[in-house]
Amino acid sequence: MANEFDVIVIGAGFAGLAAATAAANGGRVLLLAEGLGFIADLPSTIELYGYLPPRPGHVVRPWDELAGLMQYRDHPYAKIPARVLEQSLNMFVEAASTMGLAYEGDQDQNTLLAGPAGVPRPAYLAPYTMAPGRVDDRSPALVVGFDVHKDFYPEYLVANLNRFRQISGLGEEWRAAVIHVPGQQARGLNSQELATMMQSPAFRRHVIAEIRERLHTETRVGFPAIFGLDAQGTRQVYQELTVGLDRQVFEIPTLPPSPPGIRLAGEWLRYLQSKGVKVSLGFRVMGVTAENGRVTGVLVNTPARASTYRCRSLVLATGGFWGHGLSGLATGEVKESILGLPVRPVMPPEAWGEDRVLAPQPFVRFGVATNAYLQPADEHGNTLYENVFVAGRLLGGYDPYEEGCGEGVSLASGYYAGSLALSAGAVGD
Amino acid sequence: MAIMPVRSLYLQEQWGIDMLDNGLDQCLKCTICNTACPVAGENPSFPGPKYAGPELARLIRGHQPPTENVLDYCSNCRLCELACPSGVPITELIRTNKQAAYRHKGLPLTNRLFARVDQLGRVAAAVAPLSNAMARARWVRPLFTRLGISNGRPLPVYHRQTFKAWFSKRPVRPAPKKIAYFVGCYANYNEPEVAKATVEILEHNGYQVLVPEQRCCGLPALANGDVEKARRDALFNLEQFVPLVEQGYEIVTACPSCALTLKRDYPETLKDRAAAKLSKHVWELGEFLRDLAEDGGLRTDFGKVQSHLAYHLPCHTRSQSMGEPWADVLAQVPGLQVEALDAGCCGLSGTYGFKARHYDTSMAIGQRVFAAVNAVNPDAVVTECGTCALQINHGTGAKVVHPAILMREAYGRRESQGGKDAITDE
Numbered sequence: 134m135a136n137e138f139d140v141i142v143i144g145a146g147f148a149g150l151a152a153a154t155a156a157a158n159g160g161r162v163l164l165l166a167e168g169l170g171f172i173a174d175l176p177s178t179i180e181l182y183g184y185l186p187p188r189p190g191h192v193v194r195p196w197d198e199l200a201g202l203m204q205y206r207d208h209p210y211a212k213i214p215a216r217v218l219e220q221s222l223n224m225f226v227e228a229a230s231t232m233g234l235a236y237e238g239d240q241d242q243n244t245l246l247a248g249p250a251g252v253p254r255p256a257y258l259a260p261y262t263m264a265p266g267r268v269d270d271r272s273p274a275l276v277v278g279f280d281v282h283k284d285f286y287p288e289y290l291v292a293n294l295n296r297f298r299q300i301s302g303l304g305e306e307w308r309a310a311v312i313h314v315p316g317q318q319a320r321g322l323n324s325q326e327l328a329t330m331m332q333s334p335a336f337r338r339h340v341i342a343e344i345r346e347r348l349h350t351e352t353r354v355g356f357p358a359i360f361g362l363d364a365q366g367t368r369q370v371y372q373e374l375t376v377g378l379d380r381q382v383f384e385i386p387t388l389p390p391s392p393p394g395i396r397l398a399g400e401w402l403r404y405l406q407s408k409g410v411k412v413s414l415g416f417r418v419m420g421v422t423a424e425n426g427r428v429t430g431v432l433v434n435t436p437a438r439a440s441t442y443r444c445r446s447l448v449l450a451t452g453g454f455w456g457h458g459l460s461g462l463a464t465g466e467v468k469e470s471i472l473g474l475p476v477r478p479v480m481p482p483e484a485w486g487e488d489r490v491l492a493p494q495p496f497v498r499f500g501v502a503t504n505a506y507l508q509p510a511d512e513h514g515n516t517l518y519e520n521v522f523v524a525g526r527l528l529g530g531y532d533p534y535e536e537g538c539g540e541g542v543s544l545a546s547g548y549y550a551g552s553l554a555l556s557a558g559a560v561g562d
Numbered sequence: 563m564a565i566m567p568v569r570s571l572y573l574q575e576q577w578g579i580d581m582l583d584n585g586l587d588q589c590l591k592c593t594i595c596n597t598a599c600p601v602a603g604e605n606p607s608f609p610g611p612k613y614a615g616p617e618l619a620r621l622i623r624g625h626q627p628p629t630e631n632v633l634d635y636c637s638n639c640r641l642c643e644l645a646c647p648s649g650v651p652i653t654e655l656i657r658t659n660k661q662a663a664y665r666h667k668g669l670p671l672t673n674r675l676f677a678r679v680d681q682l683g684r685v686a687a688a689v690a691p692l693s694n695a696m697a698r699a700r701w702v703r704p705l706f707t708r709l710g711i712s713n714g715r716p717l718p719v720y721h722r723q724t725f726k727a728w729f730s731k732r733p734v735r736p737a738p739k740k741i742a743y744f745v746g747c748y749a750n751y752n753e754p755e756v757a758k759a760t761v762e763i764l765e766h767n768g769y770q771v772l773v774p775e776q777r778c779c780g781l782p783a784l785a786n787g788d789v790e791k792a793r794r795d796a797l798f799n800l801e802q803f804v805p806l807v808e809q810g811y812e813i814v815t816a817c818p819s820c821a822l823t824l825k826r827d828y829p830e831t832l833k834d835r836a837a838a839k840l841s842k843h844v845w846e847l848g849e850f851l852r853d854l855a856e857d858g859g860l861r862t863d864f865g866k867v868q869s870h871l872a873y874h875l876p877c878h879t880r881s882q883s884m885g886e887p888w889a890d891v892l893a894q895v896p897g898l899q900v901e902a903l904d905a906g907c908c909g910l911s912g913t914y915g916f917k918a919r920h921y922d923t924s925m926a927i928g929q930r931v932f933a934a935v936n937a938v939n940p941d942a943v944v945t946e947c948g949t950c951a952l953q954i955n956h957g958t959g960a961k962v963v964h965p966a967i968l969m970r971e972a973y974g975r976r977e978s979q980g981g982k983d984a985i986t987d988e
Contacts, residue, residue, distance in 0.1 A: 135856060135885070135890070145647075166647070167646075167647055167648070167649055168594060168644065168645050168646045168647035168648070168649075169594050169597070169598060169645045169647060170647065171592060171594065171647060173593075173594050173597045174592055174593065174594065322606060323593075323596075325596065325597060325602075325603070326602075326606050329603060329604070362603075389592065389593045390593045390594075390596055390597045395597050406904075411885075413883060413885070414644055414645070415643065415644030415645075415880075415881070415883055416883050417649055433883070435882070435883040435884070436822070436825040436826045436841070436881070436882050436883065437825035437826075437841045437842055437844055437882070438842055440883065440884075455590065456647060457647070457648065457649075
């Protein structure tokens, strides 16, 4: 039947796409999501483990430090075998390279890259367009911005970065240059619009000519991340700028919308479809059917009539509060949104938040409690649904902002959940 | 087996008066909608759905009418709503904002004109083919310019004998299963062959087809900011169709935009209980036939139709979240080799691309579809949307055919030579 699947994945963020990628290896997979995931807002770099409290302590060798995180029983990394974590990253790098988005890393070390405001941020893997932009080596760079770009200020970025470079004893300063975009714009352009402009050969020629006039001895040129909205367009711009400037060029993430995120999300969805995954975006899952502790189908709130899809197993990768996987922050009773799964830790609402603005927030660690196989479990550790697997931000016990591990947890738990769901479906035969 | 409801059971039960405000408050300003908007991608004058929808709606809630002239850039393709991770009815908000803006400023002449494709159709069909000749005449062009109609693209062709005129002369063919056919303006005035094929396919599958009194579905009026006209048309259609639903009729239309309007806009925009009841019984033709096939009820006495086709999925089919029903149905016809274009929005979006101020944007959006068609180089393009068909033909010169025409062909209801009539005839 057209509406029967081995694995249904709900959610189109890093965790959902990773789960679908893993399950597509031999299964009939349906990816359901209320909309596009939030990847299009993200820089598309992969953080594995970036920060050791207290901030701003960067983790240099994440694999060596992971054991520290794994001591916390509830941390997702404590539930994912190290070899699975490694496999999930390999799976991602391989899939991304097939999509035309090669990822690079510095062997076992984090790479320090510039954030949108010039604050260095550690990434374990970065797309080839960003990896050459490391900020912790001696080679200076020219950071280029555009006068009509409302989301990127190279002078500010470079000032922040040079403070860091000075403290770190890296000597040579980075410089900023602002390029005039001809043709008066009524308002500032965002990164997505500039990425579209970059697809024009005439505009690229103008950009190259303007930069050549401003280049001194820099060996690298940094740009806001506007090389393109898909893999092919990005490759073209990257190559042309590299040749035209005769320098290493790289992208620096901007505020949303984020072209590197847009291109990763788009290419990944196309990749999944090419692997036979059915993708249905746009409508909220409103419930499931279940029998004897197993979910048997998913109901989607489609126009006119609800759609029912039957499945052997289910991956929940619906996100946290931001992605609506968790709800009830306002009512004081936090629940997982689709199955009503219990959320832990349970604490009185007064304790959810921390008054100091930049302090770690306890509610960030809320999530669905699972057993060691990512199946939802009650407070006594009993499995609630044998064929449901939880992945990504919906999992509790970690703080992606404090720990710098958001994409790592999502990729690893998504990949693990997708693989487990596929074999659980086979068991149910 | 237990069904566990989440939040609310069906959208129908959410159609309280608060729906819009709730939707507005769900906007997290994440900007994902802007990344999916075909217009924002091509025309920097449009600040994108996030601004035109939820942000302006906030101003209106604060009793400030929107003054900025950006709302008309929205083409009503509804891809933003599919992309939104938070379930915000963005297009719906944009249309409400349009209405508020035009209530303040008055509806522009161009919008008033395009809100009335039904009345235009009635006049143009009555004097066809004179109307077609006039539309091509050079001396008419300055008038078009004044009306805001693009001179860049050919206008749809009108037929003296509308579908409804043809159908009314036809004897009733009784059958136990009943269909009420919602024809739609485009099929009635511009593509009567599609409407005839629809009737013949349904009859071939054992249905009696009734064509009740009906008006425009109201979508052109909604998209052009004339909600009052849309409401009048919708109420008329509801009066005609709801009693039929109560008698056990299912409603079928071969136009994806009419289907979407009947399914979603009647209940969501009009907030009418009868509309919610109606919407459950509305089927796009391909969806109806696909489900029939899955239940084993579709006749498969197809003749061979040897052809290599490229399938374009209209945005308004996508917005109904039913997969690609026509691709599934055509896959059953022997000889047809159908390749999915998967190149996004064609850029025409109903009346949008016919406006002079949107012609360039419309064509820029269409480039991806045109390139995909040229890469596939098919015998013909197949799509269920009449205006997508016009755009693809305009952009590529390729023949574009409605799947119902192909299916009728396959059922052998027309004498054919080599089975390629539907594709090679114009």
